[in-house]
Amino acid sequence: MQSIPPTPRYGVSVDGAKVLHAAAAYQPDTEMPFLDKSKDNLLQYQGEDKWILTSDGKTLSEYTTDDLRVTIVYRARCFATEEEIVKFRDMATGNGELLTLESILDTFKEDLIKRGRLTRGQEISSLDFAFMLMDEYTTYPLPPNAIIPVNYCMLGKLFPQTDVVFSKIC
Numbered sequence: 001m002q003s004i005p006p007t008p009r010y011g012v013s014v015d016g017a018k019v020l021h022a023a024a025a026y027q028p029d030t031e032m033p034f035l036d037k038s039k040d041n042l043l044q045y046q047g048e049d050k051w052i053l054t055s056d057g058k059t060l061s062e063y064t065t066d067d068l069r070v071t072i073v074y075r076a077r078c079f080a081t082e083e084e085i086v087k088f089r090d091m092a093t094g095n096g097e098l099l100t101l102e103s104i105l106d107t108f109k110e111d112l113i114k115r116g117r118l119t120r121g122q123e124i125s126s127l128d129f130a131f132m133l134m135d136e137y138t139t140y141p142l143p144p145n146a147i148i149p150v151n152y153c154m155l156g157k158l159f160p161q162t163d164v165v166f167s168k169i170c
Contacts, residue, residue, distance in 0.1 A: 027067075041054070050062065
């Protein structure tokens with residue numbers, strides 16, 4: 001896998017529900033402290049470019065601003081009507097009819113049997129089933145009207161010899 005070095009003060013915005021994405025550790029050779037999500041974890045600015053990471057009041061680590069990277073995940077839900085909002089809130093609070101994980105996976109299994117990808121009663125590990133679901137249902141069509149059906153602005157980063165051409169249009 002190839003990675004592209006970050007550019008200071010830049011960001012990336014994607015719809016993570018529609019775009020396959022991944023990230024690598026910012027400092028892979030640094031051992032990061034374990035943060036128990038049930039504890040009161042706090043990263044607090046101390047002044048003079050110094051940050052302190054604490055868990056339930058115990059100092060775990062100290063950082064400078066240059067040591068830190070931030071990722072923000074924002075999920076929004078849009079509804080066409082007030083009724084849809086109420087239905088969603090009822091499901092979220094347990095007052096509505098929720099599908100169980102088992103019923104969802106059974107629906108996928110039945111569809112995969114219809115598609116000929118599984119046979120009834122076939123044993124498959126959870127991991128292999130998860131990969132099968134991704135392979136079968138997660139497809140990204142090429143843009144229908146694109147002259148170059150890839151993100152050509154990345155080509156200059158991936159193949160520096162092409163940067164002269166793509167830097168003029170990207």
